[in-house]
Amino acid sequence: MKAIVFGGTTGMGRAIAQRLAERGDAVFLLSIDQEDLARSAADLKARHPQQADLGYAVCNLEEPQGFAAALDAADAALGNFDTVIVTAALFASQEALEADIELTRRLLTVNYANTVVFCEHVRKRLLARGGGHLAVFSSVAGDRGRKPVMIYGSSKAGLSVYLEALDHKYHEAGLHVLCVKPGFVKTGMTAGLKPPPFAGEPEGVAKDVIRALDRGTPLIYAPRIWRLVMLVIRHLPRFVMRKIAF
Amino acid sequence: MPGRELLSENLEAATRGAVLCRGLGRSYGDSSLPARLEDKVVGTQLANRILAFDAETGVLRAEAGFCLAELNRLFMPRGFFSPVTPGTKFVTLGGMVASDVHGKNHHVAGCFGAHVRALRMRLADESLVECSPTEHTDLFYGTIGGMGLLGHILEVEVTLQRIPSPWVWMESERVGDIDAYMDGLSRAAPTWPMTMGWIDCLHRGRNMGRGILMAGRWATVEEAGSEPPRTARDKTFPIDLPNWALNSFTARAFNTAYYHRQLQRHVTKLVSPDPFFYPLDAILHWNRAYGSRGFTQYQCVLPRAAGAPAVREFMERLTKLGGASPLCVIKDCGPEGKGVLSFPLEGTSIAVDMAVSPALQGIVDSLNEFVIATGGRIYLTKDSFTRPEHFRAMEPRLPSFLALREKWDPKRRLRSAQSVRLFGDRA
Ligand SMILES: Cc1cc2nc3c(=O)[nH]c(=O)nc-3n(C[C@H](O)[C@H](O)[C@H](O)COP(=O)(O)OP(=O)(O)OC[C@H]3O[C@@H](n4cnc5c(N)ncnc54)[C@H](O)[C@@H]3O)c2cc1C
């Protein structure tokens, strides 16, 4: 595999990059900060000294004009990538979002509009070379309108629908689309929140995602139990959803 | 845990405005707990990137949250090990520096800080500095063993120890009482780079202090053979402790059974490093909320000058006071290092688990009075009960440390529950 990990310096993205490097896949990191990327690349190199194919480039989801250049850099370093994993996204509490309309605009733009734009760049390149894998992190928050994730959840709902249709439309052509819906995973993003039951670890998610990439699965919940949890939540009637805080 | 702990991969950003760092929380005391609920404490465990490693010199530079378990896992196959390791591998580099941890090899290798080449820090005034034995020397030695109170450690550069094989050659000996134990320790020290042992502090009278003394060294290539050690618990290792510490009756029975199980007085064998260095990790891993079970630890060091009689007297006082769990780890320490507040001094270190009960404060007070009388001191990382006046009495080095705080953090921005209790910081 020659994989780009967008968001590979932290959290689940980092766990995925580590696991790919461990099994000898070529890894190219994308993230916002040059220095942070250099440190993450040094870390991958130190942990996997045998791993030769490693690179990185700056890419910011708030700056879509830079997407093509970042993908060019990855192509140059890896010799045409065949897999792209996107974990990068913004998170903010519903409280913070309701208090700050500019933050709301940024979050919706980053998580939905610009993530879709990034995927469109990737789609074109992968289809042009006969297909490949595109795994994108959405969220269980996009499965049902819920009070604590009203705005964040809607950005992920839009993303999930895009990914679903992308699979419907281009599966035949060889594009494997994987929509990852994490439940609660213990990363920097969720630090400070009280872990609910079934909270997962980034390493476990990385394992599941890479298995799904290898098998061509179109959708996974991580940890897997969240599929059941969301099945229940999706079927709760409106009057219940209005009552509960969850 | 009170306060809010912020976890972040980016320590440089996260430590802005923080008053304390916390690693993996393996200290038993209150040094990694915030003084006030609203204090910002940064959890470092996600900041665990390796920044550089030189396979020629063994010099490693990593972020402060890098875990010792990872260090061993990654570098043992490459012929390196931590120069000093505490009795658990679930600690961070930052925590190892802040407590200036010691290990079974203290009498030959000193503390962890003796092997640290440089630290990158965020100071109370929010500036970022690099300190080392040649740069901001006072900050460097104050931070080693300084319990996080002079600044936040962001990166640690340390020289790893080269090891001939990933196996340990170990000898253990059953000893009948505390005097034999002490004698054995001092006999083993000149020839063995690693020594320690535990004694049974439940039995009083003639058998008081019977125990097992262990000595080890890294096995040579010839002794080790080619098989890599298992990282899981090695079942053949004598210390296969169940969770007996909870109940003093089972503990007594266990100690007796265990003591007699090692029927041969003398055992020599090749063991893998995990059970040798970290016998308790197997228990603590699934019993992570160690404190919540109502246990704490007390650790002190008695100076060599006070001699073996002081150790015996300490043990007698301990058993008389009650409240001690059966496991008591006794180890001799080499010379004092350069860390301004580092724990070890030349003499004997005694560590004992204790149940938290209304009687505990009195027990700690009584033990501390004895420690002060012998010229010894306690280990801050394990402490949450020592009184400030006792601490001042046992710490002639305290004024030097306070002077460093005055210089590097005049407003006392950095603080912990422990610094409020012992140094009189405002809560
Ligand atoms: C089973 C067991 C066995 C042990 N055996 C030994 C032993 O043999 N020898 C020994 O010396 N110790 C021993 N200890 C104690 C342990 O090694 C120390 O308490 C160590 O500091 C814990 O590291 P931590 O990363 O969990 O730090 P924490 O417990 O989280 O913090 C400890 C101190 O370090 C400070 N700190 C942590 N990270 C930073 C940072 N980045 N910057 C500034 N300050 C920081 C904290 O503020 C706090 O004051 C043992 C502990 C256990 C549980």
Ligand SMILES: NC(=O)c1ccc[n+]([C@@H]2O[C@H](COP(=O)([O-])OP(=O)(O)OC[C@H]3O[C@@H](n4cnc5c(N)ncnc54)[C@H](OP(=O)(O)O)[C@@H]3O)[C@@H](O)[C@H]2O)c1
């Ligand atoms: N953790 C959970 O419980 C959970 C649940 C559901 C869904 N998810 C989703 O899972 C994915 C991974 O999250 P995680 O938990 O691993 O958290 P994480 O470590 O915080 O990962 C998010 C990454 O996105 C990056 N990012 C933020 N804004 C960006 C921008 N404008 N351009 C480029 N990168 C940007 C962050 O960089 P900086 O660190 O530099 O800001 C960070 O590296 C996210 O899509 C998240 O929405 C997580």
